[in-house]
Amino acid sequence: MSQPRKLPVAILGTGNIGTDLLVKVLRSPVLDCRLFAGRNLSSPGMTKASLLNVPVSAKGIDSIRELRGQVELVFDATSAESHLKHAPVxxxxxxxxxxxxxxxxxxxCVPAVNLADCLDxxxxxxxxCGGQxxxxxxxxxxxxxxxxxxxxxxxxxASRSAGPATRINLDEYLLTTETGLRTFAACPHTKAILNLNPAQPCIHMQTTVMAKIRQPDLARTRERVEAMVAVxxxxxxxxxxxxxxxxxxxxLVTxxxxxxxxxxxxxxxxxLDIINCAAIAFAEARAHRRQT
Amino acid sequence: MPDKPSITVCDATLRDGSHACSHQITLEQVRTYAAASEAAGFSFLEVGHGNGLGASSLQVGESLVPEGEMLRAAKACLRRTKLSVHVIPGFATIQRDIAGALDAGVDLFRVGCHCTEADITQRHIGHVRSVGREAWGVLMMSHMASKDVLLEEAKKMQSYGAQGIVLMDSAGAYFPADVTEKIGLLASRLDVPVGFHAHDNLGLSIANSLAALEAGARIIDGTAKGFGAGAGNAPLELLAAVLRQRGYPTSLDFYRALDVAGVAEKLFAGSLPGASDITIVSGLAGVFSGFAKPVQRAATQLGVDPRDVFFELGRRKVVGGQEDIILEVANELARRQAGANPGSPAP
Amino acid sequence: MKAALDLVRADAEAVLSGRTARLDALRGQHLFISGGTGFLGAWLLELAAVLNAQHGFGLKLTVFSRNARDFARRWPHLGKLDWIHFQEGDIRYLAELPRDTRYIIHAAALTDRRLFASQPGAVAETNGLGTLRILRAANLLEDLQKFVLLSSGLVYGRQPWETPAIAENFAGPLRCDEVTSVYAESKRYAEVIAQCAISESKLPVVTLRPFAFVGPYQSLQLPWAVTDFIRDSLNGGPIRIMGDGATVRSILYGSDFAFWVLSTLVNGRARETYNVGSPEPIDLISLARLITRHFTPAPEIRTGVGQSGHDRNRLVPVIAKSAHDLGAAVTVPLPVAIERTIAWNRLIQSS
Structure with missing residues (x-):
């Protein structure tokens, strides 16, 4: 089997998320990072990208525009406000x-659930993150x-894993997560709750899902949940x-x-890792599909 | 003796008491108690789920009565006494929860967070102020942070527009010297009035409340007969007596304030809190008092000692709102007890 | 050369003697030292070498500096130790720290007074931005125990002549409309940047404000009173004092400085600020005499060689808080410190 030609991608946003994504893209056998673009050339992410010999630009979305035809997929790790401007471009x-x-x-898109439906x-x-x-x-x-x-x-x-943007936008996080649950679990009533814990050493992310079910089938639920975790x-x-x-x-609690x-x-x-892993899973699936 | 400052007394019975009865407060209880609180002349009556607006959930327990109905019922009984709610960002959102409370006529929003996370209250405090209502900042589980951290976090809330700052001893873990140190620093360094909210896990709720007043607190929280989470709060009837005896001016009608104890005794019979091995261990471990009932429930189901669960929760430094960890911890302890089948769920 | 290194090794052993229990928390830990090849850095490495060789501490060090490779070559007894990783780089562009770093000493800064005159903008940039960058990187660490920021005793501004010594809560005026303030202002800025990190991310930062020092590894080309006097004496004199010699300083030996900093890693209370320096005042005339007596013939001491108007000033710390929290102390009296420094410089020059 021949290794497929790598999918040329760019990353918009050079903060912590974008930089972590960059490391994952560089490790991927099917993705090729053509550009790491943001606004602050002196950000730690830009420094790291330069050290890794990844092309960088501080011209943000304009630098992607200049690569017309050369990248096929763009990760946007900026902000909701910025993405609304980037999306039409x-x-x-x-x-x-x-x-x-x-x-x-x-x-x-939650790859474990609807990857195939999203590829087009x-x-x-x-x-x-809570949604993923x-x-x-x-x-x-x-x-x-x-x-x-x-x-x-x-x-x-962990408190320290929630940056200033997350902290000020807790309401949006809750509403978006609730929308995700409603959409995928086909359940009209949903609620999301987020706790920040400052303990040192930092706690690892934990997520609980609880449900009210008329006649719960515990054995079947365990089976399904365990299969899903494996995916x-x-x-x-x-x-x-x-x-x-x-x-x-x-x-019912898990x-x-x-x-x-x-x-x-x-x-x-x-x-933060889970949302990046999900993004990479989608991009890699796109790369593979393009070959077939 | 120089004139003492006037003290704002907040009646949290219909909010903290929600924890004591697994959030089963009825509309009838709201109406009867609100009338008694009004008669007693408390400055504010706080109403709602124990974890505040929008907190009715599988995680921390579902309220019997929707919060909008509770708030309207209480509001209808109040004239002098103002209506307040507790708000925790991460549970409550502006759009889903605060908007409804504004419609229900809530006068004061006490926006709280774990004591090190003040910046998550910025938007909620700002919103309440922007629509012309009163907002305070509440630092919960405040035994977990040093006085310098508390001051810094309180200043953040003050900068967002908070018109009062309340330190909550949510775990009932303070000793009077801690209160004196922390309230003393905040009272001397903040522009807005400072308050204290006690729990009685170590039997120190009144001693701690008095220490707070003497250190400069201008706001004090209590509940009738201590009707609140864990071992309960500083009993309002005792606070009324202490305030009177120490010469602090208040808006209270003294006899009516004493009467709330009798009202609560009848109204909440069977749910009134008291010291127990569980609440004492909870205070020692520095765990949120509201965990008492869910811990007992999980410990019974999984066959472990609830005191072990509390000490383990304390070791993990869980904060209010992390009730789901109780089950994980109890399950883990049960598995360790069984000593077999690691990785499998407890029976 | 060996005799010079033996002298330093003996001093490092002496300052640690009976006091290693204070540093026990560092056993097996990874320390990151920015600016780790300067005077303080060299002494920290000397103490670490004794802790590992004689007390089984198992420390791991990353030494970050613009001239890490040169330093490792120049001092192979340190440069060849396999538990020290020398990382060359510019603190302004630091992006990441080793994942298992538990303790950080941030000493990287431009401290050369000649640079303050010729490239003040670079001083402002390196000392401010460098601090911002390393704090951001520290925020990505999983279990950071302590971050020690090396500020400066100069952040106090001018110490009043009638105040014998200044404690950490003193604040004197600094003029921000004079370029000569750039170093002190850059350090004040670094301190407030650290306060931002404490407030935003609860990073466990402790700030140290060092005063004046002497000892082996100190460049004699730095135009400070004590280094000037020693250099001029080694060159046969004379020692030239601009004013009347009444200006007062206090001077601490390198080994005591390094122990003080290591103890801060363990015992310093997060959010606190501590003075680092000798509490013993000495005027410049007396200092010059402490130096010249080691030379025959004794070099001449000339006073009043500057224009008139050289006023007297004073810079002496109160160290009660450091002594209480950190167990900091002067174990090497100034006359001994001077004697060891001169001996070391003679040994180095002759090798």
Whole structure:
């Protein structure tokens, strides 16, 4: 089998997320980073990219425009506000867009659940970190139990893994995560909760999914959840089931922990790692599909 | 003796008490108690789920009555006494929860967060102020941070527009000397009034409240008969007596303030908190008082000692809102007890 | 050369003697030292070498500096140690720290007074931006225990003549409309940048404000009073003092400085600021005499060689807080410190 030609990609946004994504792209056998673009040439991410001999630019979206025809996929790791401006430009360029912001321009993509449905989309949105962790579990629970009345997810993350943008936009995080749960678990009532924990050493991300179910089938739920965890592990190696589904106090509860890969971000920041891993899983699937 | 400053007394019975009865407060209880609180002349009556707006959930327990109904019922009973709510960003959003509370006529929003995370309150405090209502900042689990950190976080909230800052001893873990040090620093360095919210896990709620007043607090929280999470709060009837005896001016009608104890005794019979091995260990471990009931429930189901669960939670430094960790910890302890089948769920 | 290195080794052993328990938390830990090849850096490495060789500490060090390779070549007894990683780079472009770093000493800064005159902009940039960069990188660490920022005693501005010594809560005026303020202002800026990191990310930062020092590894080309006097004496004199010699300094030996910094890593309270220096005042005339007595014939001491108007000034720290929290102390009295420094310089010159 011949190695496929690598998919030429660019990364917009040189903050912590973008820089961690860069490390993952460079490791991918099917992705080729043609440009690392942002606004601040002296940011640590830019410094790191330069040291890795990746072309960098401080001209942001304009630098992508100048590469017309040379990149086929762009990761946007800027902000929701910026993505709303970037989206039409990228659409006009005809590139596939992987949106890591909560802008919700394109279809929500959770690879373990709907990767195949997203591969033809011009713009996919990676929901939120809590969404990437909880949606597959909620989906598995819904598959195992027809009578799901209500789904709720709680994530606890290390304070230090929540940057200023996350902190000021908690409401958007909650609403986007709830939308994701509603969409994928086909459940009208959902709730998302986020806790920041300042303990040192930093806690690793933990996500719990709880559900109210008319007649829960615990055995089937366990089976489905365990199968789902195995699927996610393929693209998020640090995803672990730490509390298999159980019934307690009239609710079904299951819990996962997400250890990050520690590429650029610290390992405790599983919340940031999982969304990047999901973005890479989508991009690699696009790269493979292009070959066939 | 020089004139003492006037003290704002906040009645948190219908909010903190929610924890004591697993969030099963009825509309009838709201109406009856609100009338008693109004008669007693408390400055504010706080109403709602124990974890505040939008917190009714599988995670921390579902409220019997939707919060909008509770707030409207309470508001209808209040004239002098103002209506307040507790708000925790991460649970409550502006659009989903604060908007409704504004419609229900809430006067004061006490926007709280874990004591080191003040910057998550910026938008919520800002929104409340922008629509012309009163907003305070609340630093929860404040035993977990040093006085310097608390001052820094309180100053952040003050800069966002908070018109008062309350330190909550959510775990009932303070000793009077801690109160004196922390409240003393905040009272001397902040522009806005400072308050203290006690829990009685170590039997120190009144001692700590008095230490807070003497260190310069201008706001004090309590609940009737201590009706609140864990071992309960500083009982309002005792606070009324202490304030009167120490010569602090308040808006209270003294006898009516004493009466709230009797009202609560009838109204919340069977749910009134008291010291127990569980609440004592909770205070020692420095774990959120609201965990008492879910810990007992999980410990019973999984066959482990609830005190072990509390000490392990304390070791992990969990914060309020992380109730889901209780099950994980209890499950882990059960597995260790069983000593077999590691990795499998407990029976 | 060997005799010079033996002298330093003996001093490092002496300052640690009976005091290693204070540093126990560092056992087996990875320390990152920025600016680790200067005077302080060299002494830190000497102490670390004794801790590893004689007390089994198992320290791992990363030494980051613009001239790391030159330093490792110049001092092979340190440069060849396999538990020290020398990393060459410019602190302004630092992007990442080793993942397992538990302790950081940020000493990288432009401290050469000649640069303050010729390239003040570079001083402002390196000392400010460098601090910003390393704090950002520190924020990505998983279990950082302590970050020690080396500021400067000069952030206090002018110490009033009638105040014998200044404690950490003193604040004197600094003029921001004079280029000569650039070093002190850059250090004040670095301190406030550290306060931002404490407030935003709860980083466990401790700030140290060093005063004046002497000892082996100190360049005699730096135009400070004590180095000037020693250099001029080694060259046969005379020692030239601009004013009347009443100006007061206090001077600490390198080994005491390095122990003080290491102890801060373990015992310094996060968010606190500590003075580092000798509390013993000495006027310039007396200092000159402490030096000249080691030479025959004694070099001449000339005072008042400058224009009139050289006023007297004073810079002496109060170290009560450091003594209490850090166990900091002067174990090498100034006359001994001077004697060791002169001996070391003679040995180096002759080798």
């Amino acid at each position: 990228l659409a006009e360029l005809g590139v596939t867009v992987v949106d890591l912001t909560p802008a919700q321009v394109g279809r929500m 989309q011009p713009n996919v949105n990676m929901v939120t 962790a909880s949606v597959p579990l909620a989906w598995a629970i819904a598959q195992a139990n027809p009578g799901v009345e209500y789904i709720e997810t709680v994530s606890s993350i 996610i592990k393929k693209y998020v190696p640090g995803y672990q089931l730490i509390l298999p589904p159980l019934l307690e106090g009239g609710r 819990m996962v922990r997400v250890d990050g890969l520690g590429d650029y971000l610290p390992r405790y920041a599983g919340n």
